[in-house]
Amino acid sequence: MLNIALNVVRAATLSLAAWACLVPMASAQIQIDASAPYTSPQPTVFQPGASTSPDGHTLGLNQRYLTRDGKPWLPVMGEFHFSRVPSSEWEEEILKMKAGGVNIIAAYIIWLHHEEIERHFDWSGDHDLRRFAQLCAKHHMDLYVRIGPWAHGEVRHGGIPDWVLAKGPTRVNDPVYLALVAKFYAAIGEQLQGMLWKDGGPVIGAQLENEYSSRAPGGGEAHILKLKQLAVASGLDLPFYSVTGWDGAAVPAGAVLPVFGGYPDAPWDASLKDLPPNEVYTFRFGNRVTGNMGAIGGRSSTAGSYQDTPFITAEMGGGIQDTYHRRPIIKADDVAAIFPVMLGSGVNLYGTYMFQGGENPDGQLSTLQESQATGYPTDVPVKSYDFQAPLSEFGQERESFRKFKLVNYFLNAFGDRLAPMNPHAPALLPTSPADLSVPRLAVRSQGDHGFLFVNNYVRNAAMPARMAFQVKIALPGGELALPRQPVDIPSGSYFIWPFHLDMNGFELRYGTAQLFTKIAAEDEPTYVFFCVPNIRCELSFADQHSLAVHTSSGQIQRADGSIIVTGLSQSSDTILSLENSEHKAVRILVLTKEHAENAWRVRLGGSEHLLFTTRQFFADDNTITLRSDADPAFRMSLFPALTTTPSGSNSLALKQLPGGFTELSSHLPSVQPALNVTLLRQPGDAPPVKIGPALSWRPQGVAQAPEEEAFDKAGLWKITLGNSLPRGLSNVFLLVDYTGDIGRLSNGTHLLDDNFFNGDPWDIGMRRSLEHKQTEDLRLQILPLRADSPIFLEDRIRKTLPATGQTVQLRSVRAIPQYQLTLRSTP
Template sequence: MMLRSLFFSLVFGPLTCAAVAQLVVIDARRPLQVPGATSYREGSSHSASGHTLGINSMYLTMDGRPWLPVMGEFHYSRVPAPEWEEELLKMKSAGVQIVSTYVIWIHHEEIRGKFDWAGQKDLRHFAELCRRHGLYLLVRVGPWVHGEVRNGGLPDWVIKDGPTRRNDPAFMSSVAGLYAQIGAQLNGLLWKDRGPVIGVQLENEYSARGPLEGERYILALKRLAIKGGLDVPLYTVTGWDNAVVPKGEVLPVFGGYPDAPWDSSITALSPNEVYMFRFRNRVAGDTGDIDETRETNASGWNTPFLTAELGGGVQDTYHRRPLIEPDDIAAMLPVMLGSGANLYGYYMFQGGENPDGRLTTLQESQATGYPTDVPMKSYDFQAPLSEFGEERASFRKLKVFHYFLNDFGSELAQMSVHVPDIVPRSADDLNVVRASVRSNGERGFLFVNNYVRGATMPARKSAQFEVLLPDSKLNIPKKPIDIPSGSYFIWPFNLQLGASTLKYATAQLFTRFRDSEGEVFLFVQTPGIPSTFVLKNEPELDVSAGRASVEKHPEGITISQLQTGLDHEVRIRLGQGPEVRLILLSTQEAENAWKTNVDGSPHLLVTDRGFFADEKSFVLLSRGDPHCSFTIYPPSVGKLRLASGGELSLSSAGKLNRFAASVPEERIAFDVKKLRDAGEVSPVQLGSPLSWRPKGVAIAPSETSFDSAAKWAISVPRLPQSETLSNLFLKVDYTGDVARLSSNGKVLTDNFYNGAEWTIGLRRFMRTLADGPLEISILPLREDAPIFIEKRFRPSFKGREQVEDLKRATLLPEYKFLFQIGAD
């Protein structure tokens, strides 16, 4: 089979091609894939609470029902403990269901025999918070974790003892001590004991093979984990880099990142395979001709396609500093889900900050034999939630997909992957439409990606998808459309809406819920593409669409020109069946819409402010503005109270409650004073080549290099004691090489310049503020430094050998609005 537009262009020439539809044919007639038994043998899968976590060859199950969860990485030991609960609630509000976390050995036993589980290293408290808020937990226990941490997480004393990462008696004895400590921390918090801990990852990126290595090592680790008290349903290992995966004993998990900061290149990289569908291989994008007789993802696995490290960003290294855009992350979702992924796991979702070491700093560095240099303190990772809890634009973009998975993942998990007639030849082949279908017979979803980081994808003129189903053929849409460059989406077909059938929609399914009037289905407009809904035309089908256009024809009923917004509903009823409402939201409306329980029932709360909620209240966070507004749909019948103080007003319009709130404005004194100019910095040195990277890369500056840094004093008072002030954010717009925030000579946090404004949350440093002014140091960037900074952000040197400049520093208070429902 072939892409028919290509045929026409070859026959009639390029002038005719523009008017000919790019008809992408996807044959989904293969018999429905039925989940079979998996070779993987679970640990204790039954919880004392009566729930069961299961697995088959295709997907996970929760109480026998297919389960396609969202998982996000959060390193507890890299975030102050008082901030954990708020950040976990933000993740939950964004649709994350499983929290994954490294247990970083060197953070807990830097000195032999002296384990530290206190403060921000209190794993037990972190797990208890997950349990309190209904989040599952997967602990990644190493012993080697990488995570851009010193020695990959191994304490220095372990390395000095002898061979590591092998079934060596001395090493395994030390590992047994670590695992026993972890088991004690999590005692009573495992799944079997009504706890949140459902899984354990053993090792990381492990491919060694030899007499004391390979499967023997992984199996020995599993035995030690169980002996140490870690009896859980799921044991995982990372599945890339020629991984060791003992069959039946562990589950491989996969990943991929939008850029490669470990690469030696100091120029923009070629298009990345993470924007290609993985039809043949769970590790890398699919290329080449498609064999229609094969099963997709048939690489010998009889375990589900699970992911744990799909980049929520990347950690900038000293020599390579890509700036990740929100679409770079969000465009991966349709690709991986359309490839058959049945667990969507991010690394990272919450950024962090390395704790202070007692003996050394704790970051990865070339000086310690690792491939890259990363900041001493910052492990921000450009994650959806920054190291200081700042919500990035990617957070809301991802949330739109998470809500879809939360509500429709059980259906998607059962669906097989079907491949288009033509796929790209390589990751940099931008000429072929990138698409996939997952279906369970007549029903399913169309996945399309026309976005590649760093590349300009062509607009797909007059595109149309012909989906061949077992008993029918469906053209989506009926008339060809133009797919804009940079577009990516998931569209449903033959979706049940109550008793009626939605043949297809050129809008993305967002979420659904029930209220007193029945079931509501919400969709999101795909930017640049008219939203059209086509219902199966059946006798007694009644459609009420307000001002939208409704056209009836033999093939179906088409609804178009539908206005976006919660106050524009389409009502659908088939005969005496239940009425269903359909609502279309704009991209911005969907990104601002949060599902939450109000007065004991589900509602949507729409706001452009930061949002998170627990079981009894919700919080809005407003940066720099003591005012906020929000809408609740459908209207709440409970009384809403602003518990944090301030004023609250309500205005109702139809089915919407619109609220406005304000709190007293905080005026905080702030002063910046330059202390010294920069000196001349030495040329950047290159590190040693490696077997897999034959070219050495730039080495981070030594401590003595900072004697040449320019320095400013930042005068900020302590955070006032106020229920309405959540944080103070220092925003630093600068140019240079490396910047540091310090107090009394101690580095609090740092930043490698990549063009983005540096934002620092000062709440965690409040005690430090009482001891004297903060200082910002900026080390100059040399023009000849062999460092990748994206062209749009590389500074102009104007004949100078080096540059450093603090352009602007501003201080923004973050106001907190705490709302309670049903309280007097």
């Protein structure tokens, strides 16, 4: 995770309150010059390791993009810390990430989790790196190992064990330290023997260190080079090696690739108020560390610094970890709106941190979380590393998961087209992240083909509507007006529109619908789009070869050599067909955005389909799994239509729908888990909050997490849940609706999970505890929240709290059953 607030620009040009008062603004015609002749990318100085698999597949790169088998490759990467998730759940979480469009899993190998005690390595059970790699291979997921030795990840001492720190200097070329690192790397190499790309395995790269900018003697680029030498000597001969590129990073040219990131908030910041508009919502033209207005502190990544390597990311925030002193609530749009910004800026590998939440394992000697007491800038929960990620610490899908999938599916299907394209900035740019008056957009193009990226969303800011929005794009073949007639762009919209898109020989001149995916069904390709809410939805085609267009909604117009299908329905799906005199045909499915968010790619009965469901979804080669919280009814539709009813774990009803869809439905027996909650101890008076030490980059100290004895003042409840998972359920969730400072759930003296109150209910998956018979003596503690506690809560939450005294309230505890239905995906 980013260590300091490089990604938050404190611009004082205009207050948020002033911006929020702006009325919708008329947009002048926007000009983007993309007319320069396309230049092919040149070779990079980066020297990859072994890049050819035993069956001849290759990985590579040039200055602009990665390659797979010599072709452009724009992969999607998601962070999953296997040692923070029970090994019994690894496979289904990998499958969920795959279902969401992720094709590379990034994973810290956290030294402290594997060698807390010197010479006692633990690669068993929930620490079994080799088994995790094997599961990635089984499901055709690449694996990028982040081997540290300093990882951060909100782990104590960045994951470097205490006993290593006791032996002398770390993170420099000290002989004692390097000898210990060599043993750690050698242990990783042994675990991954035979699992590397060159062996036919899934491991394609390694990140060395993290957030490293030391220029101390024995540090800097020389240290990174030494770490790479040790990694290779340990057997980790891989196509790619990388380091994080922010914080004035040490990046030895040719040896490692710099990777970048950014987060929607900064929970390490000392502020007790909403932060100003964040730079992650502004395009990064010529600067890979921060928005085009310049970086804060350290060395800026200027246009000349890293132009010899592709623009790739590893830590685009999928959420954020709440800290004790700062507890933002991240909405789905807060993270999804970053996608068009970064892709439009030229990113050619989108890496999300975290994609899968988790929890810290129990330490043998102490707890393992980062804390101010151990010299780090923040306090995080002892157990929970949920991160408000698209997949929660207990594997639940969040709203952001489906919004991410909208872009991930696009990259899976069309990333090879986007990767070679160059970014182009508009003629007028915002003057700062707080300048909301100027539309934020970019074009990426190759010749006349390309995509328009627009972001009219900024967290905690009221963006103005862009009235009469139209972009004039100068291309080598002439000027394109996108769209032909201006449209109004609502506040909060963000999207990606294609232009001059080749669709199996048919040309889409432009679309104000976002391209989603492509399926091959019934020997006819189907291109899938979705309408952007509250924007006129239309597709414009080149009128060539006696083109015939048929549509189930909207109006067809002919103008200037184009056939424009406009006014496509925003409330129902539209099916279009294109046919020409050469007997070619293409089908187009235009979905509502909501329907697209509920669409999943599946193979069923030997052919490709889209499966639409609001239920949680994942699948392997043989089985489709659906899960439903609280509701035992399952309903889904498939396109194209099925002719036979698939088999399932419960009886299925089939119904044919208009437009080539089939509906399947099933209803499971209802189950209500037994639950009883008893108050054992009234809360006492919480002690005053202590302030931690000031830091060089944060001169103001922040609230420090309470010491253990403070929990003697917590309210205490006994929870009785039963001692086994009820039949027919995949999980039971405790939904704890409370107000307080910190919540803790324990089995006797063993802490199961904890939560820094931020205003959202606390959702706790109980399957792990039920399977291990850890639910016979559940204890819930809630520490009172003092009104004078200097912690940040969202303003809407803070307003509900008393202005004086302290508060602790347990409004409800509910047991939510999670039902599961499976379908056989093969005949």
